[in-house]
Amino acid sequence: MSDNQHEHTDTHLDGAGFETRAIHAGYRPDPTTGAVIPPIYATSTYAQDGVGGLRGGYEYSRSANPTRTALESTLAALEGAAHGFAFASGLAAEDTLIRALCRPGDHVVLPNDAYGGTFRLFDKVATNWGLAHSPAPVTDPDAVRAAIRPGETKIVWLETPTNPLLSIGDIEALAAVAHDAGALLVVDNTFASSYLQQPLALGADVVVHSTTKYAGGHSDVVGGALVTDDAELAEKIGYHQNAIGGVAGPFDAWLVLRGLKTLALRMERHSDNAERIADFLSGHPSVSQVIYPGLAEHPGHAVASRQMKRYGGMVSFRVRGGEEQALAICAATSVFTLGESLGGVESLIEHPGRMTHASVAGTDLEVPADLVRLSVGIESVEDLLADLDRALGVSGS
Numbered sequence: 001m002s003d004n005q006h007e008h009t010d011t012h013l014d015g016a017g018f019e020t021r022a023i024h025a026g027y028r029p030d031p032t033t034g035a036v037i038p039p040i041y042a043t044s045t046y047a048q049d050g051v052g053g054l055r056g057g058y059e060y061s062r063s064a065n066p067t068r069t070a071l072e073s074t075l076a077a078l079e080g081a082a083h084g085f086a087f088a089s090g091l092a093a094e095d096t097l098i099r100a101l102c103r104p105g106d107h108v109v110l111p112n113d114a115y116g117g118t119f120r121l122f123d124k125v126a127t128n129w130g131l132a133h134s135p136a137p138v139t140d141p142d143a144v145r146a147a148i149r150p151g152e153t154k155i156v157w158l159e160t161p162t163n164p165l166l167s168i169g170d171i172e173a174l175a176a177v178a179h180d181a182g183a184l185l186v187v188d189n190t191f192a193s194s195y196l197q198q199p200l201a202l203g204a205d206v207v208v209h210s211t212t213k214y215a216g217g218h219s220d221v222v223g224g225a226l227v228t229d230d231a232e233l234a235e236k237i238g239y240h241q242n243a244i245g246g247v248a249g250p251f252d253a254w255l256v257l258r259g260l261k262t263l264a265l266r267m268e269r270h271s272d273n274a275e276r277i278a279d280f281l282s283g284h285p286s287v288s289q290v291i292y293p294g295l296a297e298h299p300g301h302a303v304a305s306r307q308m309k310r311y312g313g314m315v316s317f318r319v320r321g322g323e324e325q326a327l328a329i330c331a332a333t334s335v336f337t338l339g340e341s342l343g344g345v346e347s348l349i350e351h352p353g354r355m356t357h358a359s360v361a362g363t364d365l366e367v368p369a370d371l372v373r374l375s376v377g378i379e380s381v382e383d384l385l386a387d388l389d390r391a392l393g394v395s396g397s
């Protein structure tokens with residue numbers, strides 16, 4: 001059985017809008033019961049009609065499971081692609097991709113502002129297997145070109161917006177840079193989500209998601225995804241997904257699938273609330289810099305406006321009172337919960353230097369100590385503004 005045999009073609013959705021695909025792709029009501037929502041197939045194995053007589057191609061749930069198939073088809077449909085793969089976490093997806101595409105002696109260009117766990121995977125794990133990497137600013141295609149090692153660079157890795165500094169990389173320009181050098185462009189689309197940004201249409205070869213974030217959307221599941229429209233890459237990824245085994249379980253797949261149905265609505269509201277908060281922070285005396293791609297003064301604003309539908313729910317800001325004040329603000333909010341992760345319906349606040357990005361301290365990717373990161377949720381925006389106003393007041397200026 002080929003690993004890609006479980007794609008639903010969904011031809012009835014040809015030309016359908018994003019919201020329609022989010023709700024209908026990947027699954028038609030169950031022919032036996034009419035169940036409108038895919039069941040959670042909590043099964044490890046499948047009865048065979050005689051040796052090799054598989055029903056629908058299912059033989060063992062590491063290789064394929066119908067709940068996961070529904071999710072994988074939806075993930076692909078939302079990125080405008082043919083092939084989706086669901087994993088136990090974003091990092092499991094990344095690890096599988098690295099092993100599918102790279103060999104000892106190869107090289108990867110990484111963003112100089114990447115999620116700390118992605119950097120750690122390359123810097124502390126993949127290097128032990130002979131994979132080299134070097135950082136480059138995603139905002140500067142010439143610097144990325146200069147970081148490429150001809151013949152050795154297999155992947156240019158891009159996060160846009162980056163975590164946590166919300167830098168913007170020009171996907172189209174970086175795809176050209178990567179392809180000129182015979183490398184692939186991989187885009188981590190976690191921060192924007194499939195709704196706000198479509199990297200494959202702009203020339204990327206593979207899209208990565210931590211579905212833990214906006215795709216799941218409710219802070220109740222950890223998961224990851226890879227999506228590609230390239231059949232050859234899909235073959236390699238599918239083979240490694242099964243061979244390595246870091247797959248999404250059926251319960252987790254079901255939660256992400258449920259989350260995706262409301263992704264469009266949530267991203268609109270996240271963006272509405274984040275825009276209001278970015279404006280509020282821009283006028284606050286304690287704040288030295290607001291980093292939000294939707295602000296005209298953000299250096300990546302023009303590129304973001306071209307390649308994103310809106311600017312998303314992540315807002316970072318720096319404070320005049322240094323690390324002490326940044327920590328005090330994180331401790332003083334009550335509607336914003338102090339915690340790692342992002343992309344859920346509830347608002348979160350964190351100090352990247354001490355929390356999500358502690359693993360990059362002392363490296364080229366170190367983040368400023370006076371930085372606070374917000375994952376702006378979908379609560380009433382007045383409550384979020386009042387909470388921040390209070391916390392900034394308590395922390396002093």
Ligand SMILES: Cc1ncc(COP(=O)(O)O)c(C=O)c1O
Nearest residue numbers: 089090091115163190210212223
């Ligand atoms: C941009 C980005 N990519 C990848 C990951 C890793 O995903 P996971 O935590 O699901 O393994 C994260 C997690 O925070 C992230 O923010």
